[in-house]
Amino acid sequence: MDASEIAEWLRRSTRSSEEHGRRSILRFWNPEDYDKFVQTLRADRLRAKPLRNIRRLSLIRAVSCPLFPEDLPPSLIGKAYWEEDVPMRVHALPMGTIVTDTGVPWGVKHIQAPLAWSRTTGYRVKVGVIDTGVDFEHPDLRHSLERGINLLQRMYPPQDDNGHGTHISGTIAAANELDGIIGVAPRSKIYPVKAFDHNGTAFVSDIILGIEWCVRNQMDVVNMSFGMKTRSKALLNAVNYAYHSGVLIVASSGNDGRIGEIDYPARYNHTIAVGATNLQRRIAPFTNRSPSIDVYAPGDRIVSAWPRGKHREMSGTSMATSHVTGAIALLLSLKPELTPAQIKAIVKSSAKPLRNGKALRAAGELNVMRMIKAADRY
Structure with a gap:
């Protein structure tokens, strides 16, 4: 050459x-x-x-x-x-309203995370969130954040200039019992990896750099609430490398309401692909769905942290994905020796059957207590 x-x-x-x-x-x-x-x-x-x-x-x-x-x-x-x-975008529907209600959001309760907190709160589990950054000053997150990295401007912290990453991080690890919200794994540690700009857009190469950072810094689980329609062999190689290095990636299926196919990278075999459910425990109309979905989780009208100390209601498979990532942090705090393959098997086998189940809906809905019970057999 x-x-x-x-x-x-x-x-x-x-x-x-x-x-x-x-x-x-x-x-x-x-x-x-x-x-x-x-x-x-x-x-x-x-x-x-x-x-x-x-x-x-x-x-x-x-x-x-x-x-x-x-x-x-x-x-x-x-x-x-x-x-x-190829460029890709974060997975969220148009913004909902700013809210003043706080406490434990409905999705966190619904997956029975609070029932597990006597055994596990995700203590010291390292969660990489490849997204738009995070609001470092948010009172709900200040005890949950580590430094992370800004891949767009390496000399600056990964400060959120969009809001999506802050919302995702809040569902995973918010810890403000008195005045804010509580996330699924309130004692886990969020490592924000800013790969997306203020419009919520990134290139595939930005995501690969984010995965590389997560592998090198030994993240336990990585949240990727974004996607694209195009299959990228380069991104597939990065996802597979992470998986075989012991780093599990949780990815959202997309919000186009398509039946029969989901977005990449959720479509790759070595991720956990997540679809969204609503308050009625039914698959949300906006979620992409196919036999490739591994698990469903609450993704409709989810309240979480928002920049400048606020809270916002948002919907999307992004929001569902953050519930699953938080649940895996709870699991890894109890059983840190679990491999990505074992975690994926536990999440899928312990999921609760959905209402009005059909043949296409092979996956069930995330349930933390069932998941922990299933993990006790490992």
Whole structure:
């Protein structure tokens, strides 16, 4: 492989691609080829401005760059492949209202989390939340937050400029009994990974970098309340790497009301795919559903934390996913030795059958007490 030829090809291609805002992921099959390319890139990027926008995705031996190539250069054929670095969005419906009601939200009660708190509160379980960041000043979260990382601006903390990440974090780990809300696992630790901008948009490469950070910093479980319709082989490789490293990813199915298919990354086998239910214990009309769903959880009219110390009601499979992530934190606090495969089996086997069950609805609804009882057999 001629690394210099590839670097020159990237210089030419990135100049034109930057104007169109398109990005690609270039992944190397051979670790030696990837290492050789990275060395060349380090040497050339100071001299060539277009190369400065190339980001390394070491977890999967790839780079992300403002590039949409027609053809690979000859020295890359058979040694690398490329795919478009697709944008994706967080999974939430239009915002609900700001509310003043506090206490234990209905979803947290519904999955019977409070009944488990005499045994487990998620103490010291590390939860990565790849999202829009978090409100570090929120009184419901100040005892639950660790530093995390801002992947968009590395020199700044992962402060939430959207609200979605704060809402997700509140359902998982809020701990303000007197004036705020209580989350599913109030003594777990949230590590916010800001990969999404203020519009709730990120590229696949941002998510891969977030997964890489979570693996390197030994998260126990990762919440990914977002998705896309496109299958990404690069993202699949990152998800699989996390799974085999002992880091379980919980992902939302999407809010398009589709029957028969769900969004990626929830659609990958090595995630826990989550759909949403409502107060009547029925599948919410907005949730995507298919046999790929592993479990359903409350996702309709969920009250949680919101920036500037507020609380907001929101709906979406994002909200359902955070209930499942919190429940897994409760489980891991009791049984930290459980593998991702064992956790997924426990969550699925202990789920409570839904009302008006049909053949398509193979999955049941999350129930913490049933889950803990099932885990006692491991």
